[in-house]
Amino acid sequence: MSTLPELNRVHQADALAFCRSLPDASIDLVMTSPPYWGLRDYKAQGQIGLEDMAAYIDRLVEIFREARRALKPDGSFYLNLGDTYAGSGYAAETSNGRRAPLPRKCLAGIPWRVALRLIDDGWILRNNLVWHKPNGAPHSAQDRFCVKHEDLFFFVKQQRYYFDLNAVREPYKPSTVKRIKRILEAKTEFDPARHKNDASGSRKHQSPYQIMINTAKRYEKTGILGKNPGTVWPVSTSGFRGNHFATYPEALCRRPILASCPPGGVVLDPFSGSGTTGRAALRLGRSFLGCDLNAEYVEMANQRLREVIP
Ligand SMILES: C[S@@+](CC[C@H](N)C(=O)[O-])C[C@H]1O[C@@H](n2cnc3c(N)ncnc32)[C@H](O)[C@@H]1O
Known part of the structure; x- marks a missing residue:
């Protein structure tokens, strides 16, 4: 029977290998943002995101299957994913793995393709939350609307699970x-x-x-008063000055952690990047476990975690 790796730090590892190494039913909450399909080169051998679309989805499903095994029966999983336009960025070079390739300029629909595959794989989808970015960057496109949101899927493992609505009432x-x-x-x-x-x-x-x-x-x-926050979450992107280009704001992690991880519980992020999920978890009195493939990010994340370790 394996034991949990050292808590409150990011380990340098591949997400699949790391999740495989975790004991059964040892994690309270998984919150993560994997590389988006065809968008960035993270300069690490074995990175996810530059394979064809079908292979990309297969890899994510396999990683999150292992994460589900490591999740406690009453645990939850929040997945943040952005979409990609076929023919843009690395998706221009990356075949999308379909017999009839997507036409250039077509939104690939990656977040929902992944979410539906995760449901087929055994996850229960509880909410499709919309992360609305009120300060989202403008885009030069003149023939479509500027994208100001990303998806945040809330999954659970079984019908009854830990959820503290009172902790996040508005x-x-x-x-x-x-x-x-x-x-x-x-x-x-x-x-x-x-x-x-x-x-x-x-x-x-x-x-x-x-x-x-x-x-x-x-x-x-x-004496508890306040409303359910609903499914559209306006959270401004925060300018991160470190050497990482795809961070999400700490504020986005607050509600999932407060509502879906009991105080003192363990939060896992298998694509930790600069360690944002970990910082939010530690600040909110939870423990954290993370991994990332890129050694530079791992060092940066651990430095950022040390700043907030109580
Ligand atoms: C979107 S970023 C995560 C950013 C993070 N949420 C933050 O706020 O800093 C995705 C991360 O996944 C990492 N990554 C890519 N392929 C990986 C793999 N196979 N295993 C583990 N990490 C990987 C990249 O190095 C990158 O840091």
């Missing part, structure tokens, strides 16, 4: 808080007759009215 508008307080003062009870008239007509889902009453009751009992 403040309500003052008018909603007032309404909730009024409901409590009036001691309003849930009225099934009103629920029947709910426009959604759905019996399975609570009506907005019932949700409001339940929210008021929860507030009365626990």
Whole structure:
């Protein structure tokens, strides 16, 4: 039975080999951003991203199968992936591995191709979150809209899993808080007759009215007030001045870590890059385990982790 490698550091390793070396059911949360298809040369032998599209997807599915084995039964997996236009960047030289190649300028749809394959491989997809970049860089293209978002898929291993919604609730508008307080003062009870008239007509889902009453009751009992943050997450890209070009912002990691990793749990990032996931995990009182193929990035990431180790 293997044991976990040294925690709170990034190891120099290939993602598949590293995930294979992890003990079963030892990780609470996987959060990562692998190289996007055909976009960058990370200058490391064995790197992912420059093979054809079909081989790229196969490799990711295999790595995340090993990550799933290493994940605890109630653990979660957040995958950030950007898309690529066929014929651009390295995707110009990289065959896309299809019998009928994608036409030049066609968005390859990589994030959803990967997500669907992961579902087929046994993952349960809970949300397709949209990372909206309010300060996303402008693009020179004059014949399409400028891309200002990336996908963030939230997967789990089984139907019941760790999820702390209260840790990530967003403040309500003052008018909603007032309404909730009024409901409590009036001691309003849930009225099934009103629920029947709910426009959604759905019996399975609570009506907005019932949700409001339940929210008021929860507030009365626990003092916890705030709304579910929803699936579109505006997070500005942060200028990273180190020697790495594809970092995501630490703020993007906050919600997944707070909601899906218990305090003191272990967060894994098998494509650690500059160590962003690890910094967020350590700052939030979780442990971290990472790997990256590129020795320079590993050194930089460990330096950045040392800055925040409590
Ligand atoms: C998009 S970057 C990750 C950036 C990271 N989220 C951050 O904020 O710094 C992808 C990383 O995957 C690494 N990589 C590429 N192929 C790999 C492989 N086979 N195994 C492990 N790491 C690999 C690259 O060196 C690069 O640092």
